[in-house]
Amino acid sequence: MADRTFPTPKTGPALTRKDFVSDQMVRWCPGCGDFAILAQVQKTLPKLGIPKEKIVFISGIGCSSRFPYYVDTYGFHSIHGRAPAIATGLKCARPDLQVWVVTGDGDGLSIGGNHLIHAIRRNIDINILLFNNRIYGLTKGQYSPTSERGKVTKSSPVGSLDRPIYPLRTALASEATFVARSVDADVQHLAETLERAATHKGTSFVEIYQNCIVFNNGAFEDIENRATRDDFVVKLEHGKPLIFGKDRDHGIRMKGGLTPEVVTFKPEEPPKDLLVHNEKAGAEFAYMLTQLEPPEFPTPVGVFRSVEEATYNDLLDAQIESAKKPGADDLSKLLAGPETWEVAA
Amino acid sequence: MPAKTKAERDPHLAISPKNRKPDASEVEAVTIRFAGDSGDGVQLTGGQFTTATALSGNDLSTLPDYPAEIRAPVGTLPGVSGFQIQFSSRDVLTPGDRPDVLVAFNPAALKANLKDLAKGGTIILNTDAFTLQNFKKASIETNPLEDESLAAYKVVEVPMTTLTGNALEGLGLSPTQVSRCKNFFALGIMYWVYGRSLEATIAWIKKKFNKVPTMVEANTRALHAGHAFAETTEIFQNSYRVKKAPIAPGKYRNITGNEAAALGLVAAQQLSSHQLFYSTYPITPASDILHNLARLKAFGVKTFQAEDEIAAVGAAIGASFGGLLAVTGTSGPGLALKSEAIGLAVMTELPLLVINVQRGGPSTGLPTKTEQSDLLQALYGRNGESPVAIVAPATPGECFLAVIQACRLAMKYRHPVLFLSDGYLGNGSEPWKVPGIETLPKFEISHEPGVPPEDFQPYARDPKTLARPWVLPGTAGYEHRIGGLEKQDITGNVSYDPDNHEHMVHLRAEKIERMKADIPEITVLGEPKGKVLVAGWGSTYGAITTAVKQLQSEGKSVSAIHLRYLNPFPSNLEAILKNFDKVLVPEMNLGQLQMILRGRFLVDAIGLHKVKGQPFKITEIKEKIESLLENKES
Numbered sequence A: 001m002a003d004r005t006f007p008t009p010k011t012g013p014a015l016t017r018k019d020f021v022s023d024q025m026v027r028w029c030p031g032c033g034d035f036a037i038l039a040q041v042q043k044t045l046p047k048l049g050i051p052k053e054k055i056v057f058i059s060g061i062g063c064s065s066r067f068p069y070y071v072d073t074y075g076f077h078s079i080h081g082r083a084p085a086i087a088t089g090l091k092c093a094r095p096d097l098q099v100w101v102v103t104g105d106g107d108g109l110s111i112g113g114n115h116l117i118h119a120i121r122r123n124i125d126i127n128i129l130l131f132n133n134r135i136y137g138l139t140k141g142q143y144s145p146t147s148e149r150g151k152v153t154k155s156s157p158v159g160s161l162d163r164p165i166y167p168l169r170t171a172l173a174s175e176a177t178f179v180a181r182s183v184d185a186d187v188q189h190l191a192e193t194l195e196r197a198a199t200h201k202g203t204s205f206v207e208i209y210q211n212c213i214v215f216n217n218g219a220f221e222d223i224e225n226r227a228t229r230d231d232f233v234v235k236l237e238h239g240k241p242l243i244f245g246k247d248r249d250h251g252i253r254m255k256g257g258l259t260p261e262v263v264t265f266k267p268e269e270p271p272k273d274l275l276v277h278n279e280k281a282g283a284e285f286a287y288m289l290t291q292l293e294p295p296e297f298p299t300p301v302g303v304f305r306s307v308e309e310a311t312y313n314d315l316l317d318a319q320i321e322s323a324k325k326p327g328a329d330d331l332s333k334l335l336a337g338p339e340t341w342e343v344a345a
Numbered sequence B: 001m002p003a004k005t006k007a008e009r010d011p012h013l014a015i016s017p018k019n020r021k022p023d024a025s026e027v028e029a030v031t032i033r034f035a036g037d038s039g040d041g042v043q044l045t046g047g048q049f050t051t052a053t054a055l056s057g058n059d060l061s062t063l064p065d066y067p068a069e070i071r072a073p074v075g076t077l078p079g080v081s082g083f084q085i086q087f088s089s090r091d092v093l094t095p096g097d098r099p100d101v102l103v104a105f106n107p108a109a110l111k112a113n114l115k116d117l118a119k120g121g122t123i124i125l126n127t128d129a130f131t132l133q134n135f136k137k138a139s140i141e142t143n144p145l146e147d148e149s150l151a152a153y154k155v156v157e158v159p160m161t162t163l164t165g166n167a168l169e170g171l172g173l174s175p176t177q178v179s180r181c182k183n184f185f186a187l188g189i190m191y192w193v194y195g196r197s198l199e200a201t202i203a204w205i206k207k208k209f210n211k212v213p214t215m216v217e218a219n220t221r222a223l224h225a226g227h228a229f230a231e232t233t234e235i236f237q238n239s240y241r242v243k244k245a246p247i248a249p250g251k252y253r254n255i256t257g258n259e260a261a262a263l264g265l266v267a268a269q270q271l272s273s274h275q276l277f278y279s280t281y282p283i284t285p286a287s288d289i290l291h292n293l294a295r296l297k298a299f300g301v302k303t304f305q306a307e308d309e310i311a312a313v314g315a316a317i318g319a320s321f322g323g324l325l326a327v328t329g330t331s332g333p334g335l336a337l338k339s340e341a342i343g344l345a346v347m348t349e350l351p352l353l354v355i356n357v358q359r360g361g362p363s364t365g366l367p368t369k370t371e372q373s374d375l376l377q378a379l380y381g382r383n384g385e386s387p388v389a390i391v392a393p394a395t396p397g398e399c400f401l402a403v404i405q406a407c408r409l410a411m412k413y414r415h416p417v418l419f420l421s422d423g424y425l426g427n428g429s430e431p432w433k434v435p436g437i438e439t440l441p442k443f444e445i446s447h448e449p450g451v452p453p454e455d456f457q458p459y460a461r462d463p464k465t466l467a468r469p470w471v472l473p474g475t476a477g478y479e480h481r482i483g484g485l486e487k488q489d490i491t492g493n494v495s496y497d498p499d500n501h502e503h504m505v506h507l508r509a510e511k512i513e514r515m516k517a518d519i520p521e522i523t524v525l526g527e528p529k530g531k532v533l534v535a536g537w538g539s540t541y542g543a544i545t546t547a548v549k550q551l552q553s554e555g556k557s558v559s560a561i562h563l564r565y566l567n568p569f570p571s572n573l574e575a576i577l578k579n580f581d582k583v584l585v586p587e588m589n590l591g592q593l594q595m596i597l598r599g600r601f602l603v604d605a606i607g608l609h610k611v612k613g614q615p616f617k618i619t620e621i622k623e624k625i626e627s628l629l630e631n632k633e634s
């Protein structure tokens, strides 16, 4: 039985951002944060050294999920919430492909929450980008599972009652091997984060704060605004202390070893006991970082956790490889089964 | 302790022990049901009896009947598990209407099955289990061995547990272990009564327990002891022989529908040169297909146990997009969950095979019982005009070729195909002539774009099949996007154009119509014209065919057709339907095919409906046909 093989072509002229722009008109609202994310993805892909026919974008339904139409690779705009399942099937079937999932906070955490956690726990080698605008964009502005409690929308005129779900904590609780957060407006950070996600083997989960200018404008105002963001964001860098602030005069340390607190200091004399980021630490460390939230804390962005573990698709292929023995795939023998008898003429 | 027999209780029945037993008498067909607790090894006993029967050259058909609970309380009615087999010297198409012999391992098994037993039938029971405590568990008020409730039957009382214990003396087994061997004692009895060889079962025991020599010894001894007991005691006055059936020569095996479907998928993988991806979420009675395939990694088969049915079909669609032979299997409730994603495969025109081993519904319904009530769900259970092809095998063995054909249609026409099996086909078994691989039809499936990249159109059409190109990710220069939004024909771009949408709705329906080129015309069993035509589909085949043949041999004007394709219908269906005065549609639902035939062909189809979780009996169908022939009803 022939597995189709797709040889990687000899590298032709290097790809550029333009090679990843499709001929489709982009139909997001002017000023939507999705544009910036699209641009950074198109800028990152050429850096990966992967031929574009080997790249597939799969999405569910939502404004964010229109994404595949705009990237000139293979793409699949599927149904609401199911992109991780479709991506899982594709990656198991075709491990030679680089598979990306683009999903929204509703798509990924409401209707598709089940598929999301299971894709992550299997550690399928795919990259999941969750565009979190804390609102249902496509259906015109209902509160979403990441909306803060009390959110007033058309479907919650006196405030939503649900407690929000936190994408990164959901991912960590699903044993994610790569968890990161970035922001649409910080293009450089976003590009770096996307590249890290793309090169991680296993499920990469990236939450991207995305401004929906029409239905939830300003949800991440402090974080996105160039004038304020240094004071409201702490960038996680492996092996480095958590320092933030325009003047780099704030940091985070652990009070009594367990509870984080913000400390202020002279930039040239940071305290020795500042919390040092470690991507390789246990999930509980990353989980603690996800609990740093405004107003008390700056919002951490960057790679929270990145550890190596076997991927589902590799293990699946290994099981099949190790089962292959001469004669073990004799179809006639299989059809005959354990017991046959002859009926004579 | 010698068994107390009815003969002892009634001296008139006794035959002198000095007399040699008479020679075996010949019978044409026998139906036996084994029944006991789930833990009594009923299915295993039935399976061994089936093998021995097949080896002796009879034709046969079997049906297991599982309780819904895994370990219902021991000795209770919900815990009763059954296995029925009919074997004969002629063609056998059903496991039999009514058992002639019931082997009951406990009072609950007797109580649950007695009503099905043929009048005058034989009951062989384990008297050791007929205790007050067990009567209570089975809610039996008086000892059936002592009241008149069994008067209409021949009752053979055998203290199976005690006798097994005697036979196993010295092996140092616990009472529980001894009790576990009593099914082989019962099997030994049945082997004597029907003249079966013990060899195959002894070989099986050796293999099965090869790590535990004591159990090999114990079970073998129990089997021999049962056989010797039947031979020497006077309880069994008679043994029976069923002559070999006229079966086409060749190599045979016994096969269930679920096994045949799994093997068909592996064969389809080879015939199409497309790796199989089988993605599913466990559900009775479909899980055995997964169990069978999960073992076949050496064949390159990829199985995926998803988090739910939606993920299972989603993963299959992803695998299909990647160019594999993508299949998802389930039962009714799971099909309901898959419906939105099947619509996605219709829209994206990707090959997909969906297997539905139907069970009693609605909701969780009757997980272990059979029904044909998902036909309308299969045909129409999706939003929008969302046609899928439907293939429905008629017998367990037929599942093999039917699944291959379903894969072929899906891949050739780039469209979802639904395979409608049911619990009766999936778990029932029959002898199956092992096909030579070289006799199976190969199918060529191409992924070549056929045009240079600049001319490529993802929704271009093959003029014959209307299929679109199945160009796979990894093909340089042909990058394209597909999705669930309506597509413009040819270009595959998203389109909200009203005329295009109408065109596409018709086009998707037309793709199904074009499949007629690949499906055989139906053949009529009997005269092409007449008074009554019985039209069936799926697992009712055996009962319908047997009933119709019996009436035909009595000179009655009745014919039958059996539909293996329910969408599209074979091209000669309408003409056939219109050649008969009356059309009868027996179904294990409330008239789903009946409604379709009426709607589609304006024929006044009459229904015969059974929804008891059990297959039709031949007599039920016969009686209905007879009453139609006698004009008792119209």
Ligand SMILES: Cc1ncc(C[n+]2csc(CCOP(=O)(O)OP(=O)(O)O)c2C)c(N)n1
Binding pocket: A061, A062, A063, A064, A065, A080, A103, A104, A105, A106, A107, A108, A131, A133, A135, A136, A137, A138, A139, A144
């Ligand atoms: C089965 C199903 N239910 C509901 C919808 C309607 N629907 C489309 S997108 C959406 C929510 C999208 O929100 P999100 O995932 O946050 O994406 P955004 O538009 O904000 O990017 C809903 C409810 C649908 N398309 N399919």
Ligand code: SF4
Binding pocket: A027, A028, A029, A031, A032, A033, A034, A063, A064, A133, A137, A138, A211, A212, A213, A214, A215
């Ligand atoms: S509704 Fe919001 S998320 Fe959707 S395109 Fe417009 S701005 Fe973007």
Ligand SMILES: [Mg+2]
Binding pocket: A062, A104, A105, A106, A131, A132, A133, A134, A135, A136, A137, A144
């Ligand atoms: Mg959203």
